[in-house]
Amino acid sequence: MANILNWIIFIPLIGAAVVLIAPAKQAKSIAWLTTFLVFIISCLTFGPFLDGSYQAGDYGTMQFESKLPWIQVGGTAAADGSRVGGFNINWHVGLDGLSFPLMILTTLITWLSAWASWNFEHWNVNKGPKGFFALFLILETGVLGTFAALDFFLFYIFWEVMLLPMYFLIGVWGGPRKEYAAIKFFIYTLAGSVLMLIALLAMYFASADAMGGKGTFNLIEYATIPAITEMFNSPTLTFLGWNFGKAMFVMLFIGFMIKVPLFPFHTWLPDAHVEAPTPISMILAGVLLKLGAYGFLRVCYPLFPEAGAQLAWLVATLGVINIIYGAFCCLAQTDFKRLVAYSSISHMGYVVLGCAIMTDVGFQGAMFQMLAHGISSPMCFFLVGVIYDRAHHRDLNRFGGLWLAMPKYGSMATLGFFASLGLPALCGFIGEIWVLLGTFNAPFAWAKTAAVISAFGVVLTAGYILWMIQRVYLGKLREEYAHYPDATARETAILFPMAVLAIFLGILPKYTFNLMNGTIDDMMVFLNPIVTKAVAASSIVMGG
Amino acid sequence: MSQITLPWVARSPEKLASYRRSAIVRLIGLGLLHVALAFAGFLWLEPFNEAKLADWKIVPVLVLCVGAGLAGLTLIAGGLAVATYERIGRILKWGYNAFAVFLGGVLAVCLIVWLHAFVFELVKTSPSGGTNTIPVLGIPYSLSVHDLYKAMESTSPGIPFDKNVRLTIPPLAYLLWPLQFGLVRDLVAMGGIIGFVSIIPAFGIWWERKVAGRIQSRMGPMRTGGWHGWAQSAADGIKLVFKEDFIPSGGDTLLFKLAVYIVFIPPLLAFIALPFAGAWVFRDLDVALLFILAMLGIEVLGVILAGWASNNKWSVYGAMREACQMVSYEIPMGMSLLIPVMMAGSLQLTAITDAQGGGFWNWFVFANPWCFIAFFIYYAASLASCKRAPFDLPESESELVAGFLTEYSGMRWSLFFFGEYVAMFVVSGLAVILFLGGWKSPIPEEWVENAVVQMGAAENMIGTIIRGLFKEGPILFILKAAFLYYVQMWIRWTLPRIRIDQVLYACVQVLLPLTMIVLLANTLWILGVEHLKLGWLVTVDTGIRWVLVAIGVLTAMGMIGIAMYGYKNNRRLVGSQAANQLPGS
Amino acid sequence: MFEIGLNHYLVLSALVFSLGVLCMATKRNAIGILIGVELVLNSANINLVAFSKYSAGAADGHIFAVFVILLAAAEAAIAIAIFMNFYSALRTIDVDRGDELRN
C-alpha cells in the first residue's frame, strides 16, 4: 500500500471507520477533513500529467501503478505465479489520461459535496450524521476505485461497491419518494452490472482460450495483447449465437449506458436526483454519471473496437436521442431539480456521441464534456440546493427575481447555468463544440446528419436554461423571497472553486486536453485503422 | 340333556317323542341305503381284486365304496345314538373316574400317531411309477394305485409295522392314493388342525370353570351333561348359536362383523407353524417363531376395531387398553423369546426343540439363570398378550362392563372367546417348545428306546405306543402345554386384577429393562461358557444348572404333593362340603 | 399364464404403486396419505423381493425390504405423533384445513 494511489482509494474508507467510531458531532468535520485530504493527495499526482511525461506512445502506460496478487487460485501455477486454468485476479490500479482527470474531478466534487452536506441537520434532523458520512466516504472509495482499477474484476467490484451506499443515501436521506427512487436506482444499476458480470466471465474465458488457459482480467492486456484482441474481435467466435465481440460490446454497453444514463434506461435519473439530498445529487451528477462514459472509453472501445465501429450508428443515435430528448424534457419541467437532472441527460448525450464516432476529436470532446459537466452540474445542483434550503420547494413557477434578493448567489447561479448552457468561454462550450465538430468530420456516412441534429440540442439547451434563469432569477422579486439571506460564506466557498474551474476550462482548455491527449492518441493508434476498415466495409455495403 | 330346549322342539313330550322316532327311522333308513349303495359299488368295481386295481376306479371307489359306506355307517350310528342317548349318558356317567376316559383318549392319539406316520412315510418313500395324468383335470401324478398296493404289500422300511400282517385290503390303496398330492395332504392336515383347535376352547372353557370352581371352593358346572357337566361347553355353544345377534346402531357394521374374524383367525393360523411333534407340523417354517408372534400380534387390531365399531365408550376404552397392553407386552415377550433362539441358533421351532433333547435337565429353562428368568418373563408377558388375569383390563367388568365385548353377543361373542382360548394354547405351546423341551420326554430318549427293545416291542404297536408316550410325540407336547394352560387358569383365579397404569409400569419399567439385562447377560454368559470357555464360568454354569434343575424337580414334586394332598383330603375342604349341599351334586 | 415369473410381480407392484399414488392424491386425511405411502412402500418391497428371487439372487433385496419395513414403522410413529399434535392444536387432520401457513 505504499503507492499513493492506494492511499487515495482507501483513505475515505479509513475516514468512514473513524466517522463510525467518533462522536456524531464530529462526523461532518471528519468527513470534510478526509475528503479534503484525499483531494490534496490526489493533487499530488499531477506531477507526471502536467509535464506530459506519462505519454510513452503506448496504450496502457500507467502512472502510480500498483499490482498485487489477490485471487490467484485454481488450476496450476505458471512460472510467473499466474494460474493456468484457474483465477488470475489482481489488485491492479493505475492512472492514465483517461482516469486521472476524472479522479481529480471526483476528489474535488466529493470534497465540495461533503462540505455541502454540512447543513445536514437542516435537511434531515432525525437521522444520524454518522451513517450518512460513513456511507458518503464508502461511496467515494467505490468511485475512486472504479476509476483507478485496471483489473476488470476489480473494476466490477468497485462498481458494485458504489451501489449500496448510494441506495441508502438516497433512500434514507432523500425526499418524499425516496424509497421508490432508491430501489429504482438500485435495480437499474444492478441490471446493468449483471450484464457486465456475464461479459466479464465471457471475456475471462475467451482470454483464457487465447492465452492457453491463463485467463486474465487485465483491461490493458485485453486491449494490447494481440492474441486476446484477435480472439475478442474474431469474426468467428460466437457467444450464444452472436458474434462474440458484438455480444460483449452490447452487454457492456448496456451495463454502462444505464449509468450514463442513455435514452431507454434513463428514467431512474430524474427520480434519483429529485429525491436525493443536494450533496448526493452533486456526486451523482458530477461523478457517478461519468463512470458509465468512462466505462465506454476504458472497456468497450479499446477492447471491442470492431464491434464499436460496426455499432457506431446505434450508439450515435442513442446519443443524439439523449441530447434532443433530454433537452425537450427540460423544457417541460416545472421542478427546478428535475430540470437540472434532465439537462444532465442531455449533456451526457454529447459524451456518448463523442464516444460513438471513435475519433480522437470525439474522444477528446467526450472526455472534456465529462469534466465540464462534472463541474457545471454539481454547481447547478448545489445552486438548486441553496435555494431549496431557503424556500423548501423547487417549483420554477413560484420563484422570481431572486437575483435581487441574493445578488452573490445570483451571480454564481448565472455563471453556473451558463457554463451548463455551453456559453463560449465557459467549460460547457468547449466540450460540446468539440463533440459536434468531431461528429461533423467523422468518417461515417451518417455523421453529418447526427452533428446537425445535435446542434439543435445546443439551441434547445440555451432555450431552457435562459427561460429558467428568466423565471427564477430575473423579473420581479416576489414578496416571500425578499428576506432571503444571500449565499453564506460556506456556500460561496463551495461554489467558488467550481466557478473558477468552469471559467478556467472554458478559457484555457489546452491544459485540460493535455492531461488526456496522450492516452487518447495511444488508443487511436489501434482504433483508427479499425474504424477506417469498418467505414470502408459499410460504404461498400451501402454502395452496393 | 333334557334341560336343553331347542327352538324347534315342541313343548310337549309327545311331540318330542314323535320327532325322535321319525329321526331314528330316517337316519337308519338313509344309512342302510348308503350301505347298500356301497355294497353295490364293491360288487361292480371289485376293489378287493388285486388283479383289477386301476387308476380310473379311484373316484368311483372313493365315492361309491368308501364314501357311501362311511356315510351310511355314520348315519346308522347317528340313528342309534338318537335312539339310545339316555343309555350313552349312563355309560359315560359310569366312568366316574376320569382316568379311563383319559387313557382312551391317549390310546386314540397314539393310534393317530401311528397312522399319520405310516401314511406320510409311505407317500414319501414309495417308488415312483410312470408319469400318469388324471384324465379330466390333466394333473400329473407319479404313483398309481397298483404301485401303492405293491408298496403297502411289501411294507415300507422304517414304519413300525408288523411285517407278518399282510395288507389285504386294497381299498386302502384307493384311500391313500390321493395323499400323494400335497394339496390333499394339506387339506387332511388342516382338517386335523381345525378339529383339534375346535376342541381346545370347548375343553378349555369347561376346564376353566372347573378350576375356578375348585379354587373358589365350589363345584363349577355340574348340571349339563352327566359327569361333571361335561356337556356344558356344547350346551353353551348351542345356546350362543341361537342367541340374537345384536349389532349396535351408529357403529360401523362392517367392521363390527369383521373384527371378530380378525381376532379369531390369526390364532388359528398360528397352528400353521406350531409343531406338535417332529413331523406333526403343517409347515415347518424356518421363521416359525416369528410367524406365531406375528399372528398373536395381529389379534390386537381386531380388538381395537371391535371397540371402535361398537360405538360405545366402554368398548373404545377397553380396546385402547387392550391395544396399549398387547403392543407393549409384545416387546418383552419377543425379547425373552430371543434367548432360546440364541441358544439354539434358529427360529425354527423344530430345531429349537431338537436342541433340548436328552432329559429334562437339558431344557432351556434350566440352561442358565438368564433362561430361567426369561421363561418367567415370557410367561408373564404371554398372560398379558392373551389378556388373561391379572392383565385382563380390557374386559374388566367392574369398570368397563365388558370392555370391547360389551356390544357383542351370540356367536360373535363366542368367537372372541374361541380366539382367546386358542391363543392361550398357542402361547403355552410356544413356552413349552422354547423352554420346556417341546415334545421331548423329561427322561433321556435312549432309556425309552432301550426299554422298548428289552420289552421286545421294538417293531410292534406296543412299542409305538410306549415311544409315543414316553419318548417324544404330540402327547407329551399337549400334556406340557395343558399344564401351562392350567397354570394360566390358576393364576387367573388366584390373583387380583391390576390397574392399567400398573400394567404399563410393569411392562415398560420392570419387564423391559429386565429383559434387556437378561438378553445381554445371556449373550455374555454364552459367550463366556461356550465360546471363550472361561473355566470359572463353566464351573459356575454347571453348578447353577444343577441348582435350577433341583428347583425344577422340587417344584414339580411339590405340586404333585399338593395335588395328592388335596385329592386325599378333598372331603375335608370347605368347598366340598359346600358342594355337597348343592342340588344335583 | 401358469408359470409365475418376475413380470407377474412387477405388474402387481406397479398396480399397487399406482394405487398408492392415487391414495396419496385423493385423500384429504393426513393418515390417509400416510396409508398411501405404506402402499407405495409395499410395492417397492414386492419389487425388491421379486428381484431378489428372480433376477438378482442375493440377500440384498431382502435386507433392503427389512429396512424399508423398519423405516415405515419409524416414519409412521413420528407421523402419528405429529398428527396427534396437529389434532390437539386444530381439532382436525384434514390437510386442507392446515392453511394457517399459507401466504
Next chain:
Amino acid sequence: MPTGLLILADMWMPSADDLAAIGPLWGFVGTLVAILVAALAVGRNWRVTGMLAALGAAVTGWMALRTVMSPPTNWAGLSPNNSPMFVADQFSAFFVLLVSVFMLLVIGMWWMGQNAGLPERLSRKGDSVEFFILLIGSAFGMSMMVSTTNLLMIVLAVEMASLPSYAITAFRKQHAKAAEAGLKYVLFGAVTSAIMIYGASLLYGHYHTLDLAEIGRTIRIEGAPTLLMGVSLFAFMVGVAFKVSAVPFHFWCPDVFEGAAIEVTTWLSVASKAAGLGLMLRIISVLTFKIASPETLNTLATAIAVMAALTCTVGNLSAFRQTNMKRLLAFSSIAHAGYMLMAVAIVWMNNGSPTEGVAHPAFSAIVGYISVYLVMNLGAFLVVAMVYWATGSESIDAMNGLMRRSPLLAVMMVVFLFSLVGLPPMGGFMAKLYLLYALWDATWYSLVIVAVFNTLISLYYYARVARAMVFSDDGQPAIRVPMVGQALATVCALVVLYTGTVGAGTLKAFSDDRAKDLYAVVKPGIAVHTAAESARPDSVNENGTLWNGQNSTTVPNNDGWHIGLAARKVDSDRNKNGE
C-alpha cells in the same frame, strides 16, 4: 449345545481401524449417548445438555477437521464384501465439518433463545434433552448422507436426517403453526421417501446390487441406462431433491420454516440442504465417473438443470410477497439451493475426464458457495432471531427502524442480505462468481443467464428487508440484544466481508482443496484402505482395466476399495462355511 451365538462369535467383525475411519460419525452417536446418560445421571438440566451437545459438535468437528486437513486419504468399507457401507474421504469430511460447525453455531443460538425468556420459545428448558437428541440425530443422518455410496445406507441416512427433523419442526407443542409445519413436512417427506425407495428397488432389479459404485461401473460397461433406469434414478433422486427443497419438491420448505422454531429453521435451512447437495453430488460423481460417452446421462443432467433453474426462479419469485421473515428466508434458501443445484447439474455433465489433482470446478463452486451460504444465512437468521426474541414477532414489520433501534444488528443484517443477493464486496458475490465461473466452464450459458437474472430479481425482496430496517421507522422502541448474539453476528458479518474481499482467494483455495477429492472414492489411484492388512491385494476386479492406476505404489487393475476388504477373505470364507 450348538448355539447360535457361537456362529456369531466367529463372524466377521469390523476392525478398530475401520471403526476409527468413520470417527466423526461416532462423535454424533457418542454425543447422543452422552446426553441420554447425563439426563439419567443429573436429570433434565438444559445447561448440561447444551454443553454436552456443543462439546459433541466440537469434537466431531475437530475430528472432521483432522481428516480435512490431513493429506487426501480415502477409505470405504465397514463390510466384509465388496459393498462398502461407509465412505470416509475429504468430501464427506468436509460436509461433516460443515454440519458440526453449523450445529455448534445453532447451539449457540439455542442457548440465547433459552435465555431470551420468550413465552413462545422453542420449548421448556426441561425438554432440551429431547431437542438435542433429535437435533444430533438429524446431524448424524446428514453426516451419513454424505458418507456412503450404498443405496440402502442412503435411504437410511435420508430418513435418519428427516425423521428427527420432522419432530423438531413440531417441537413447540403448544404452537399450532409448528404442528401444521410438522404435518406438512412429514407428509411431503414420507411421500418423497416412498418414491425414492421405489426407485431404488428398480435400480436394484436391474443392477443386482445396492452399491452405487458398482452401478456406476455397470453403466460404464453397458453404456446408457435405459429409459426405465433413468426414470428410476430420477425417482431415487426425488428423495434427495426433497431434502434440498428443489422445485417441485419444495412446498414443504416455507411452511416448515415458518412453523418451526427459529433455531430449527436455521438448522434446516443450511444443514439439510448441504447434506442433500452432498448426497446428490456423491451419487452423481459415483455414477458418472469416467463414463465413456458423457451424453448418455445428458437427459438426466438436463432434468437437474431445469430443476435447478426452476428452483431458483420459483424461490426468488415466491419470496416477493412474503411478509414473514422466516418465510422470506425460506424462499431465499430455496433459491440458493437452486443456484447450487446448477453446479450439481454440471458435475453430471462434466464427467468426461476428471483431471488428477485438479479441483472439479463445479464441486469447488458448491463447496465455496455452501461455506459462505452457511455463514451468511446463519447471520441473517441470527438477526431475525434476536429481533424475534426481543419483540416476539417474526414479521418483516418487526424489523422496521432497526437501524435506529439496534444499529449494529441492522448493519450486520444489511451485510448478510446483500451477501445473499450476491453483491460485492460480500462473500456471497464471490461464491456466486465461482459458481458462474463453473457454469461457464461447463458451457452452460443458459444456466449462467438464469442465475444472473435471478440475482437481479432477488435483489428486490432482500432490499425490501433492508428498506424496512433503514427507511421505514414506525417508532418501535429500541431493542436489547444479547452480547453473545451481537458478537456472533459480527463474526459472521466479518467472515462474509472477509471472504468477499481479502479472503476471496482463500475461499477459492479452500474450496479447490476440498474439491480435488470428488472422485477419490471411485478412483483406485488414491484409494487406500486404512486397515493395516490392506497390503494383501488378492481380489482383482475384472473391470480394473477401466482405470490404470496412476500411482505406482498401488496395484493396477485393482478396484479401489476392495484392496483392504479382500484381506478379510478368510473371515468371509469361514462365514460361508458357517451357513
Next chain:
Amino acid sequence: MDAVAFYIFAAVVLASAVGVVVSKNIVRTAVCLLGTLGGVACLYFLLDANLLAAIQLIVYAGGTLILIVFGVMLTSQSPWVGFKPTRGQAVVATIVALLLAVGIITLTTTADWRPSAEGPLAASPKVADVGNSLLTTYLAPFEVASVLLLVVMIGAAYLARTEK
C-alpha cells in the same frame, strides 16, 4: 399350485388396495391396508422370503398398522372421519394413476432385468443368509437403524406426551 396361490394373493392385495383408495372412512381404509399387508406377506411366502413375510406381519401388520389405527382413533371426534375429494380431482387423479400404472407396467415388463446366472430359485436366500448378511455385510445399516429407532422413539414419545 403356485400360480393359483399367486393369483389369489395378488387379487387380495389388489382388492384391498383398491379398497384403501375408494373407502371413504379412514378406519376402513386402515383395515383394507391390513388386507394388502397380509396379501403381500403371503406373496413373500411364495417368493421364499419367509423371514420377510414374518417381519411384514409382525412389524407392519402388528405394529405400524396398529399405530395407524391408533392414530385414527385418537384424532377423530366423530366416528366418521370422512374425506371428500371433488369429483374432478378424483377423476384426474385416477387418470394420472392409470397412466402411471400403464407406464410402469410397460416399462418394467419390457425391460431387461438380466436374470442371474444361477437361475431363479437357486439363489433365494434363507433366514440364516439374511441374518448373516445383517451382521456382516449390512452391519452398518443395522447399527444405524438402531440409532434411528432410538431417536425416533424419543421424538415420538416427546411429541405424543401430553403437556403438563
